[in-house]
Amino acid sequence: MGLFSAVLGLPFAPVRGVIWLGELIQDEVENQLHDPAAVRRELEAIDDTAAAGDLSAEETRRAQQRVLARLTNQAGARPERTEPGTAPDQ
Numbered sequence: 717m718g719l720f721s722a723v724l725g726l727p728f729a730p731v732r733g734v735i736w737l738g739e740l741i742q743d744e745v746e747n748q749l750h751d752p753a754a755v756r757r758e759l760e761a762i763d764d765t766a767a768a769g770d771l772s773a774e775e776t777r778r779a780q781q782r783v784l785a786r787l788t789n790q791a792g793a794r795p796e797r798t799e800p801g802t803a804p805d806q
Contacts, residue, residue: 749786750786750787752787755783755784755786755787758783759780759783759784762776762779762780762783763776
């Protein structure tokens with residue numbers, strides 16, 4: 717029975733390979749997204765940009781909150797609440 721199912725399942729091997737590859741890529745992206753070293757580099761880049769005068773204090777605060785929320789929020793829910801009457805960040 718194993719040989720029979722292997723022969724019939726052979727046409728689906730590329731699909732299973734693509735699914736496996738997609739899951740592998742997703743895992744790697746999630747690992748890099750939540751990597752503390754990458755978060756630190758992003759925070760340093762935000763600080764450098766703010767020090768150069770390209771970001772206001774409010775923009776700096778929001779950018780830092782988004783980066784830190786991504787680190788602490790593994791589930792993928794929206795990290796920052798908006799005040800009533802304000803538009804969410806794009």
